Amino acid sequence: MIYLFTALYKEAGGLIRRFGLVKNTENTWFQEFYSAECGIRLAVTGVGEIAAAAVVSAVCARYRTAGRAHAPEDDFLVNLGICGGTAGTEGIFLCNKLTEQASGKTFYPDMLYRHNFRECGIVTGMRPWDGVPEEGVPERCLYDMEAAAVYQAGLPFFGPHRMAFLKIVSDSGAGEAVTADRVIALTEKYGDDIVGFLGRLAAIAESEGRERKPAELKERLLWERLCRELHCSQAMGRSLWQYIRYASLSGKDSASVVGKMREENYLPCRDKREGKKCFEELKRRLL
Amino acid sequence: MKSLREGYYNSFFSHIYVEKAVREHPRVQAILAEFPSATIMEIDHYKDVFCRRGQDYKAQHLAQKLILAEKSGNLLYEGAPVCQSFGNPHFYYSSLVMNCIYDCEYCYLKGMYPSANVVVFVNLEDMFAQTEQLLKEHPLYLCVSYDTDLLALEAVLGYVGAWNAFAKGREGLTLEIRTKCADKRYFACAEPLPNVIYAFTISPQAVIGAYEHQTPSLAARLACVSLALCRGFAVRLCFDPMIYFPEWRRHYGEMVRQAGASVDFGRIADVSVGTFRISQEYLKKMRRQEPDSAVVQFPYQNDRGYYHYPDVLLDEMEQFLTGELKKYVPEEKIFRWR
Numbered sequence: 001m002i003y004l005f006t007a008l009y010k011e012a013g014g015l016i017r018r019f020g021l022v023k024n025t026e027n028t029w030f031q032e033f034y035s036a037e038c039g040i041r042l043a044v045t046g047v048g049e050i051a052a053a054a055v056v057s058a059v060c061a062r063y064r065t066a067g068r069a070h071a072p073e074d075d076f077l078v079n080l081g082i083c084g085g086t087a088g089t090e091g092i093f094l095c096n097k098l099t100e101q102a103s104g105k106t107f108y109p110d111m112l113y114r115h116n117f118r119e120c121g122i123v124t125g126m127r128p129w130d131g132v133p134e135e136g137v138p139e140r141c142l143y144d145m146e147a148a149a150v151y152q153a154g155l156p157f158f159g160p161h162r163m164a165f166l167k168i169v170s171d172s173g174a175g176e177a178v179t180a181d182r183v184i185a186l187t188e189k190y191g192d193d194i195v196g197f198l199g200r201l202a203a204i205a206e207s208e209g210r211e212r213k214p215a216e217l218k219e220r221l222l223w224e225r226l227c228r229e230l231h232c233s234q235a236m237g238r239s240l241w242q243y244i245r246y247a248s249l250s251g252k253d254s255a256s257v258v259g260k261m262r263e264e265n266y267l268p269c270r271d272k273r274e275g276k277k278c279f280e281e282l283k284r285r286l287l
Numbered sequence: 288m289k290s291l292r293e294g295y296y297n298s299f300f301s302h303i304y305v306e307k308a309v310r311e312h313p314r315v316q317a318i319l320a321e322f323p324s325a326t327i328m329e330i331d332h333y334k335d336v337f338c339r340r341g342q343d344y345k346a347q348h349l350a351q352k353l354i355l356a357e358k359s360g361n362l363l364y365e366g367a368p369v370c371q372s373f374g375n376p377h378f379y380y381s382s383l384v385m386n387c388i389y390d391c392e393y394c395y396l397k398g399m400y401p402s403a404n405v406v407v408f409v410n411l412e413d414m415f416a417q418t419e420q421l422l423k424e425h426p427l428y429l430c431v432s433y434d435t436d437l438l439a440l441e442a443v444l445g446y447v448g449a450w451n452a453f454a455k456g457r458e459g460l461t462l463e464i465r466t467k468c469a470d471k472r473y474f475a476c477a478e479p480l481p482n483v484i485y486a487f488t489i490s491p492q493a494v495i496g497a498y499e500h501q502t503p504s505l506a507a508r509l510a511c512v513s514l515a516l517c518r519g520f521a522v523r524l525c526f527d528p529m530i531y532f533p534e535w536r537r538h539y540g541e542m543v544r545q546a547g548a549s550v551d552f553g554r555i556a557d558v559s560v561g562t563f564r565i566s567q568e569y570l571k572k573m574r575r576q577e578p579d580s581a582v583v584q585f586p587y588q589n590d591r592g593y594y595h596y597p598d599v600l601l602d603e604m605e606q607f608l609t610g611e612l613k614k615y616v617p618e619e620k621i622f623r624w625r
Contacts, residue, residue, distance in 0.1 A: 096302070097328060108336050110343075111302050111326070112350040113295055119326055159341035204295050242586035249581035250533060283586070287531075287600070 001075045002201055003063075003154075004042040005056055007146050010183040011081045012042055014191050030055045039202055049100075049124060049149035052079075056153035064157045074205040077154045077163045080194065082183055083144035084129040085169035086137075089120060092190045093142060095165035097121035100148035101136045107151045110161040113204060115197060122167060124148035131173025142167050164201070166194060219248055222255055229268035230275035230282075240279065247286045257285045296350040299388070300405075302326045304336045304354045314409040315355050321443050322353075332356070337385075337402045344576050347403035348390050358383070358408035362417045363429070374622075375428035375461070379421070383408050383446060384435035389467060390500040393528065393582045396434060398569025405435070407444060415453050418460070426459035438468040438485075447473065454483050465525070469503035469511040479519035484556055486523040487512050489546060491538035494530050498582050505542060509549045516554045524550075526612070527561035527624065529604050530582055531596055536607060543611040552615040560608050561624030563587075564595040 006012040021033035031044040045055035094117040098107040122142040129143040247254040269275040333356035366378040385406040577583040587594035
């Protein structure tokens with residue numbers, strides 16, 4: 001699942017149409033759109049650091065908890081939007097350094113994946129940028145009002161390797177009118193690039209998800225039954241799980257080993273004492 | 288599938304983070320020149336990148352970044368209890384480079400560091416100065432390639448050559464360069480010194496293939512060892528860590544026979560034997576990061592904060608390998624970790 005966050009609806013409109021995202025009407029205090037088929041959930045945060053952090057936290061806390069259909073490791077957070085830019089910054093950028101102007105703190109998203117964008121640092125401030133050189137704003141950089149806050153709010157849920165910040169320069173802070181039409185035109189202009197990037201992230205998530213070999217249900221069931229049969233304490237149960245997991249990873253069929261021990265009347269055990277003895281035998285056979 | 292997956296990731300050292308304080312350091316300039324297409328980013332302190340919260344070591348290892356920094360404070364550390372000291376009372380190690388370009392599943396670095404990115408400290412001269420200072424107090428056995436594989440980075444850093452030059456004629460100083468690298472170029476050119484020991488980690492090809500990703504093959508390592516010995520370098524063979532796996536006995540036996548056939552054991556300084564062991568804190572973290580790794584998920588035995596193979600198995604493995612090695616090396620040259 002890709003979690004997309006934009007500050008304005010106008011920044012999101014193009015993607016909502018392209019992906020056919022459906023509005024989640026359960027939400028009353030921010031707009032949220034999703035498509036299970038495309039694996040995208042998009043939220044409109046509103047402008048500014050506090051608004052962005054609040055919505056990112058709300059969305060993540062709601063959907064990124066354990067037990068959801070998608071493993072959390074498969075997800076990405078993408079912050080997309082327009083921004084101001086100093087001279088020499090035009091177009092669309094992937095941000096490799098986020099600076100929170102108020103605190104001076106810097107954040108570095110991992111740049112693990114190939115992409116076709118130029119990279120640049122971005123400064124996140126509390127008010128719209130007026131283009132006047134300020135302390136903490138480098139000579140060449142982008143300027144927005146959300147990125148650093150999105151990073152900080154998203155970090156507990158995603159980690160720096162799973163967050164990306166895509167920004168389109170809309171103005172130089174010199175008083176150009178950033179109208180709704182201009183925002184729409186800019187996001188449309190780079191729509192194909194953005195969709196391509198999101199598609200790539202989705203493919204990465206799918207590929208990495210496939211490579212993972214989570215403990216299978218049958219391993220769990222075998223372990224639970226064995227815990228009962230061996231009269232396991234908590235510590236013994238943990239140790240037993242490690243043996244079953246190792247056996248599975250090293251290509252040993254622990255179910256048949258256990259099955260044979262049942263045939264030989266080792267299992268089930270009468271009491272804890274017998275369980276301990278039997279566990280020693282099981283350990284020997286599983287290694 | 289593998290090539291598609293590899294295609295997703297940025298190239299090795301695609302981004303280089305440089306501390307502002309060392310931006311103009313000649314060594315930084317030389318390293319940057321090796322990566323002309325890298326994106327260079329200035330940072331205040333290496334920990335701003337290296338110690339971020341929530342990093343994924345495994346993912347980062349697929350597209351490692353380079354961080355160039357200056358190390359301050361204490362630069363030499365006393366060896367940890369799990370390290371083999373070879374009977375040297377003043378056993379120290381230095382950490383000029385943090386992390387390794389090889390990707391061994393069992394490596395303790397995965398449990399020790401929060402990031403897989405490689406940090407290179409460029410103030411090598413400060414390290415030399417501290418070493419000299421310590422040498423005034425007592426002899427020193429110094430491992431300079433512990434938290435990395437310096438020889439694998441030699442083409443870019445030249446640190447092994449620099450240490451070799453530093454060690455020349457320095458009484459009381461013995462250096463150990465631990466490596467899995469099989470790059471013969473270094474051994475073809477460098478000057479062999481009696482007080483610089485090149486310690487090659489030797490593993491069965493089955494272990495290399497399964498767990499020591501991106502490292503040279505057993506045959507390549509042994510060929511490199513042979514060259515080093517021919518040129519007169521002091522060489523140690525480290526059969527450490529031994530890794531348990533089905534048919535370990537056959538594979539370790541075969542490995543010793545292969546080593547015996549290609550290496551002149553008469554010229555080897557010594558060999559070390561030790562099964563895998565690790566601190567519980569590191570293993571705990573590694574188990575979270577590598578849920579699918581058999582070597583990490585093995586049900587180790589915990590003794591006072593250190594995990595190791597169950598005593599019976601540990602003894603059986605080390606006894607077996609020691610026995611095999613005795614066919615080639617006198618017993619007094621075999622160090623078994625205790």
